[in-house]
Amino acid sequence: METLAESGIMLFVPKVYDIVWSAIILVIVALFFYKFFLPKFQAVFDERAAKIEGGIAKAEQAQKDADEAKAKYEAQLSNARVEASKIRDDARAEASHIVADARSRAEADANQITASAQRAIASQQQQALVSLKGEVGALATALAGKILGSELQDEKVQSSMIDQLIDGMDSDKQ
Amino acid sequence: MHETLLSGLTLAANGPEIPTVDEFLPPEILFAGTPFAINRIILVRLVMVVIMLAVLGVSAAKAKLIPSRWQGFIEWGIEYVRDKIVYEVMGETRGKRYVPMITTLFFTILMFNICGIIPGMNIAATATIMMPLAFALWTFVQYWRTACREQGFFTYLKKECIPQGVPAPVLIIAIPIQLLDVVVIRPVSLTVRLFANMLAGHIIVALCFSATQFFLIEAHNWMAAFGAATFVFGFIMTLFEGFVAYLQAFIFATLSTVYINLSYPED
Numbered sequence: 171m172e173t174l175a176e177s178g179i180m181l182f183v184p185k186v187y188d189i190v191w192s193a194i195i196l197v198i199v200a201l202f203f204y205k206f207f208l209p210k211f212q213a214v215f216d217e218r219a220a221k222i223e224g225g226i227a228k229a230e231q232a233q234k235d236a237d238e239a240k241a242k243y244e245a246q247l248s249n250a251r252v253e254a255s256k257i258r259d260d261a262r263a264e265a266s267h268i269v270a271d272a273r274s275r276a277e278a279d280a281n282q283i284t285a286s287a288q289r290a291i292a293s294q295q296q297q298a299l300v301s302l303k304g305e306v307g308a309l310a311t312a313l314a315g316k317i318l319g320s321e322l323q324d325e326k327v328q329s330s331m332i333d334q335l336i337d338g339m340d341s342d343k344q
Numbered sequence: 345m346h347e348t349l350l351s352g353l354t355l356a357a358n359g360p361e362i363p364t365v366d367e368f369l370p371p372e373i374l375f376a377g378t379p380f381a382i383n384r385i386i387l388v389r390l391v392m393v394v395i396m397l398a399v400l401g402v403s404a405a406k407a408k409l410i411p412s413r414w415q416g417f418i419e420w421g422i423e424y425v426r427d428k429i430v431y432e433v434m435g436e437t438r439g440k441r442y443v444p445m446i447t448t449l450f451f452t453i454l455m456f457n458i459c460g461i462i463p464g465m466n467i468a469a470t471a472t473i474m475m476p477l478a479f480a481l482w483t484f485v486q487y488w489r490t491a492c493r494e495q496g497f498f499t500y501l502k503k504e505c506i507p508q509g510v511p512a513p514v515l516i517i518a519i520p521i522q523l524l525d526v527v528v529i530r531p532v533s534l535t536v537r538l539f540a541n542m543l544a545g546h547i548i549v550a551l552c553f554s555a556t557q558f559f560l561i562e563a564h565n566w567m568a569a570f571g572a573a574t575f576v577f578g579f580i581m582t583l584f585e586g587f588v589a590y591l592q593a594f595i596f597a598t599l600s601t602v603y604i605n606l607s608y609p610e611d
Binding site for chain 1 (some may be wrong): 364365366368369372375378379380381382383386389390393396397400401404405407408409411418419422443444445447448451452472473474475477478479482539543
């Protein structure tokens with residue numbers, strides 16, 4: 171039992187080789203963690219943080235760009251709308267011009283045609299009258315000659331009768 | 345304690361092998377007699393250092409921006425020590441400087457403790473007095489250095505030894521106790537807590553399995569049932585030792601951080 175008690179105390183008395191190896195191991199382990207292990211992982215952590223921050227900045231930039239582009243396109247779109255409506259108004263105005271022009275030209279043409287037609291009718295009427303006068307005279311003379319026979323062979327009587335006839339026709343006509 | 349264990353279990357004429365504290369004073373097997381002598385525990389410790397440096401070294405060398413599962417696990421460990429131990433106790437501005445130290449302590453103590461339940465090693469690499477003492481001395485040096493830097497040797501000593509609001513007569517007792525605390529008790533308590541936990545854990549597990557070996561396999565009698573029970577208990581205690589391995593590493597790291605933090609002047 172005494173040996174047990176002795177060894178119990180011995181547990182707490184460091185041996186020289188235990189001191190040596192514990193010290194060596196502590197130094198090795200500490201150097202490993204201080205100089206290699208932790209700096210390596212810290213570098214990875216830092217790089218990751220930088221990357222995430224960079225990614226966020228990039229996303230923000232992209233969002234800004236997209237917003238700008240959208241504003242630009244919207245402005246362009248509204249310009250285009252204004253322009254289109256202007257063009258439509260112009261076209262409408264021009265169309266009404268064209269219609270008005272066409273109408274006035276057509277009216278002028280129609281008036282001209284009417285006028286020339288009336289003139290033609292008037293001259294043809296005149297011609298008809300003149301030729302009718304001549305023909306009716308000859309016809310009447312021939313008719314009267316046949317009716318009156320020889321009695322009317324005298325030139326004087328003949329012409330006075332024609333005149334009388336025509337006059338009578340004129341007065342009848344009027 | 346060992347005497348009662350002995351008397352309790354040597355009832356059988358040819359009883360089970362009782363683990364004793366001699367297991368923690370194993371014979372030197374290499375370089376015997378020199379300052380570089382190696383016994384079983386130191387061999388386990390050296391093997392564990394090689395394994396730990398190899399595994400963590402390769403993990404660090406292969407560390408990438410996008411972590412693999414394994415790297416994620418290692419990073420979780422690093423962040424656990426940094427956030428849940430160091431920053432939790434002393435905050436980020438003070439703590440940054442001590443993260444490497446506490447990480448070294450936590451990882452190394454955890455790995456060394458785990459050796460106690462690794463088959464083939466079966467003894468914690470922290471199970472000689474000097475290894476926990478080395479860690480404790482590091483903490484000791486660190487909190488004294490911090491005290492001298494942050495508030496000066498005497499201011500710190502005065503602040504620690506003469507607690508505020510304590511009546512003068514009590515100081516007669518308080519000053520020696522407080523002095524003893526900052527100079528001896530802190531490092532020794534760190535050391536003994538870790539060492540004794542590893543020692544006790546090993547003896548309990550070894551006792552259980554030794555009993556299982558004897559009652560279940562060697563002695564063919566009605567005590568076999570007892571052997572089965574000790575096996576189950578030994579199994580549970582092995583798992584518990586795994587937890588204790590972590591817990592002691594956590595306690596050691598946390599208390600080291602607390603002691604260093606006490607070296608700063610009051611907020």
